[in-house]
Amino acid sequence: MNKELIIRQMAGILSLIAAALLPCGGSALALDTRPLVEVELFTDKDRLAPGEKFRLGLLFKISPGCHIYWMNPGDAGLAPQIEWKLPEGFHAGPVFWPAPQRMEEPGGLLVNVYTEEVMFFSWVRPPERIKDPSVTLKADASWLVCRKICVQESAEAKLELPVGSGLAEASPSEGIFSRYAARVPRPASDFSTLRSETRWIRKTQPQQETRTGIIVLESMAEKSIWLTGEGEFYWFGYPSENLTSGEIHYDAVHSSAKRLVFHLSVRKLDGASAWLAKWGGVLTATLVREGADTVNYALSLDFTEQAE
Amino acid sequence: MKVLTSMILIAALAITTAVLTASETEPQSSGSEAKAMKAPVFTAVDHNGKEQSLAQYKGNVVVLEWINPDCPFVVRHYREGTMKGLAERFKDQGVVWLAVNSTNYHDANKNKEWVEKYSLGYPILVDKDGKIGKLYGAKTTPHMFVVNRDGELIYNGAVDDDPNGKKDKRDVYVLSAIQAALSGSMPARRETKPYGCSVKYAN
Numbered sequence: 001m002n003k004e005l006i007i008r009q010m011a012g013i014l015s016l017i018a019a020a021l022l023p024c025g026g027s028a029l030a031l032d033t034r035p036l037v038e039v040e041l042f043t044d045k046d047r048l049a050p051g052e053k054f055r056l057g058l059l060f061k062i063s064p065g066c067h068i069y070w071m072n073p074g075d076a077g078l079a080p081q082i083e084w085k086l087p088e089g090f091h092a093g094p095v096f097w098p099a100p101q102r103m104e105e106p107g108g109l110l111v112n113v114y115t116e117e118v119m120f121f122s123w124v125r126p127p128e129r130i131k132d133p134s135v136t137l138k139a140d141a142s143w144l145v146c147r148k149i150c151v152q153e154s155a156e157a158k159l160e161l162p163v164g165s166g167l168a169e170a171s172p173s174e175g176i177f178s179r180y181a182a183r184v185p186r187p188a189s190d191f192s193t194l195r196s197e198t199r200w201i202r203k204t205q206p207q208q209e210t211r212t213g214i215i216v217l218e219s220m221a222e223k224s225i226w227l228t229g230e231g232e233f234y235w236f237g238y239p240s241e242n243l244t245s246g247e248i249h250y251d252a253v254h255s256s257a258k259r260l261v262f263h264l265s266v267r268k269l270d271g272a273s274a275w276l277a278k279w280g281g282v283l284t285a286t287l288v289r290e291g292a293d294t295v296n297y298a299l300s301l302d303f304t305e306q307a308e
Numbered sequence: 309m310k311v312l313t314s315m316i317l318i319a320a321l322a323i324t325t326a327v328l329t330a331s332e333t334e335p336q337s338s339g340s341e342a343k344a345m346k347a348p349v350f351t352a353v354d355h356n357g358k359e360q361s362l363a364q365y366k367g368n369v370v371v372l373e374w375i376n377p378d379c380p381f382v383v384r385h386y387r388e389g390t391m392k393g394l395a396e397r398f399k400d401q402g403v404v405w406l407a408v409n410s411t412n413y414h415d416a417n418k419n420k421e422w423v424e425k426y427s428l429g430y431p432i433l434v435d436k437d438g439k440i441g442k443l444y445g446a447k448t449t450p451h452m453f454v455v456n457r458d459g460e461l462i463y464n465g466a467v468d469d470d471p472n473g474k475k476d477k478r479d480v481y482v483l484s485a486i487q488a489a490l491s492g493s494m495p496a497r498r499e500t501k502p503y504g505c506s507v508k509y510a511n
Contacts, residue, residue, distance in 0.1 A: 076448045076506030078381075078471055106412075107438060107509030109447055142472075144380070150505040152380040241501065270464070270499035 036063045036145045041137060041157040042119070046171035048135060048161045051128040055177050056092065057121030058082055058139045058157060060114070066147045067113035070100035072239040074111035077150075079239075080143035082120055085156075087135050089127030095120050098183035099284050099298035102234045110247075112236050119180040134162045185282040185300040193221035193289075198280075198303050211275070213264040213303050215248075215283060223290035224257035235264055237281040242272035245281065260285075266303075277305045344460035344494070347453070348443045352408070354431035355419035365404045367457055369489040371395070371482065374441065375407040375432060376414070376449035377422045379505035384473050385450060386426055390480075391467075395430050398486055405430040410441030411449075412510035438509040448504035454485040454495075462489055465500030 037060055044055040062068060069077040084092045097120060100112040142154035188196035197216040219225040235248035244267050251261040280302035288294050351361040373391055376382055385391055395405035409419050409432050419432035435441055444453055454463035463485030468478040481500050488495040
């Protein structure tokens with residue numbers, strides 16, 4: 001082996017080490033200070049019509065190997081924060097969060113994450129009268145991005161939109177909105193062919209520390225629904241200071257082709273005041289409809305206190 | 309999810325479900341007056357190579373703080389002086405502060421740098437294999453545990469109620485837990501959801 005080759009190999013190894021030390025295995029260039037996540041603002045209309053509501057979304061482009069977190073990050077992490085900065089008279093509704101993915105980190109830590117790309121969006125209603133020929137919409141965002149190590153990043157994104165009366169044209173970015181809107185959890189009642197039922201298994205005493213929740217999904221269509229063989233279903237509990245939920249389990253014994261039964265173990269944190277009158281989360285399930293394609297459902301479900 | 313694990317879980321549930329639906333009851337909890345569990349004992353070597361064990365601080369209130377100098381949440385709390393401030397404030401009252409670093413790639417030197425950088429009066433225990441971390445179920449950095457004079461674990465959770473570090477007024481849970489431990493009582497919140505970076509376990 002000649003000297004030049006050894007040096008070249010050494011350099012190769014060194015750059016590999018350097019790359020491994022960077023959070024998301026990114027470029028080994030020391031001067032590369034690009035953020036691990038870049039944000040970009042979009043609207044579903046390319047022109048703004050006074051009084052006509054539109055969707056405003058912030059797209060997060062996440063470096064390969066990195067992840068950001070859902071509203072309940074799981075065992076660790078932090079939810080991103082988004083603040084719309086809109087001109088006077090503009091009203092933004094709540095932020096819609098697409099369903100996350102479950103990821104297991106070393107040590108058995110379970111986190112609720114987004115990888116690659118995600119968009120959070122709100123409906124915005126502009127005022128009935130807008131004087132200016134164009135408006136600037138802004139978003140302030142901060143987030144925690146992790147892989148091997150975690151980094152806190154923040155950015156301001158802005159977008160200038162022309163104002164015009166009459167019906168606004170759909171923007172070319174409308175496709176992104178449809179894609180992420182489809183991933184936002186919805187109640188089962190939004191689906192004509194699906195019915196859901198949630199209940200706690202009858203409690204034995206009010207001070208009890210754990211409860212088991214039962215979730216039933218029923219197919220209302222003539223045709224049946226099944227889980228795929230791999231059992232791709234996850235539970236993501238909504239953020240709570242009092243409750244924590246474990247993994248969801250599929251009850252094969254009580255399930256049938258038209259009726260799927262799940263069990264969920266929920267625990268009250270030690271010293272937490274009481275069980276909440278209402279608590280819920282998101283069930284993601286990959287179901288196969290008879291004679292149809294595979295469908296990925298993200299269902300928003302609530303458990304309420306039932307009368308004894 | 310791994311197929312094998314799912315199958316085992318399904319099998320296990322098939323059995324438990326049959327029992328549950330038959331009686332519609334759940335296992336009884338131990339009662340409303342929750343008894344604190346004993347803090348798991350451990351022995352470790354700190355950043356100076358000195359042996360540290362929970363047993364040697366018997367009779368003291370002990371605060372365990374999971375730390376990772378690479379984590380932005382830890383960095384923020386050290387810049388703000390949260391941990392150091394609490395440790396110094398209660399030192400004279402016999403409160404022992406032990407930081408534990410379960411990051412799989414942080415050796416004694418890395419921890420020593422941190423102790424020197426912030427002139428800390430307490431040690432950082434080197435727990436590269438994550439043994440103590442897993443013993444306590446440490447999930448995040450920071451993640452705090454408070455042990456009372458009887459060796460009971462009376463607090464497990466977050467430092468405070470401000471994950472984003474933006475609140476004007478914070479409820480510092482660990483402060484309440486230390487005060488409760490000193491007065492021989494139980495804190496109002498014995499468990500909260502810890503926040504921060506995940507503990508970087510090797511496996």
